[in-house]
Amino acid sequence: MFSQSEENYIKAIYHLETISNAGISTNAIAKKLTTKASSVSDMIKKLSEKKLVVYKKYQGVKLTDYGKKTAANIVRKHRLWEVFLVEKLNFSWDEVHDVAEQLEHIKSPKLINQLDALLGFPTHDPHGDPIPDKDGNLKTIEKSLLSSLHKNESGICVGVDDSSSEFLRFLDKKGITLGKTITILEKEDFDDSLSIQMDDKRFSISNKIANNLYMKK
Amino acid sequence: MFSQSEENYIKAIYHLETISNAGISTNAIAKKLTTKASSVSDMIKKLSEKKLVVYKKYQGVKLTDYGKKTAANIVRKHRLWEVFLVEKLNFSWDEVHDVAEQLEHIKSPKLINQLDALLGFPTHDPHGDPIPDKDGNLKTIEKSLLSSLHKNESGICVGVDDSSSEFLRFLDKKGITLGKTITILEKEDFDDSLSIQMDDKRFSISNKIANNLYMKK
């Protein structure tokens, strides 16, 4: 069993690895967890002793297979709880993160398996992120940023990159939710904003937004 | 906000107060939490500083109104989660305690209110214990120990005193669940065992069992 702190570090490293491949630097972890590099340095030693990460001084860390499996399990719990909060408890997608952050540390395999069943074995969380299965495998779906679509191309919104509540509430205001079909009407070279069509409405969105929305073509 | 440790102490004192009225001794708390008196002594100081308990050296503690409300809220969470586990996740009544013990520390008022609604605002947990409302009030129902019923009296099983999984599994084996009607056929002076009738069956149960079952006449 791991402490909540250990689990948070494992998860942070896991998320950072999905972005960079290379060894994860002490500083990157510190930034992600808004803590100090010295604290990270201490914890890395501990995780290394527990065979969760491979660590060579001054060279960053990598999760071992065991570490990856452990991380995937935490992520699985986090995302299943998010689905539960939205589907069963009427939370909106911008409210779930902090609570799931607590719930993910509950230790009970039966709880998670039954929750999975109650929810109908969901494959994605409310932000479109995939839910790892019991063995830690996750099927990534083919997706591209909205900003990478070309003029006159269409896609279905399948996820968000930034899942801060600010961004999510902004999307709510615009009526953009997972599953919506969006068509690029025009790309403005000037500011990289996009004119799009969604349902029967046409409006324009900034590049910043387009860079945070994942689409399936 | 309180730490998990603090919450566990508050809850322990709350439960002890339902039994004894008088100030709760350091030793009693230590025993309940299977910890040492010295640790309790330290924690009591802290809870006292936080106005959760009133404490005079060598005289035990009492919860303040604020402490009682805090405790009732933790108990509310614990019992709602127990209902959830049984009703929605197919846990049996002997499996819920340890998981609820973890879940009760999750901080999110919305979570608990929505959970309450999802479960249909239950008034009792799977062991027959009442669930405090949002303000910490709980309606106690009139109940007596099975061992206090007289010959030929009948009652409906409404709760258990000992909710250890051993005892609960024993009850399962005997087919005794909440809601069952039990009639006393005979009381044996010899060993205080009881001959009872339940459904169409007649069998005998020991005094130990009868002392742990609550009945509504």
Add this chain to the structure above:
DNA sequence: ATAAATATTTAGACATGGCTAAAAATAGAT
């Protein structure tokens, strides 16, 4: 190749919450 900037680690401190062993206070028995 070396100096400056950046990143990482170590050393030492602090807070929480637990423990043991010893001291102090209270309660009980005579």
Add this chain to the structure above:
DNA sequence: ATCTATTTTTAGCCATGTCTAAATATTTAT
């Protein structure tokens, strides 16, 4: 009333996880 047994508190130590400040290693720029 006093001595004994019990309870409670204190003192001091340990582990976890955090921090700051200082030392050390690495990278970058010239």
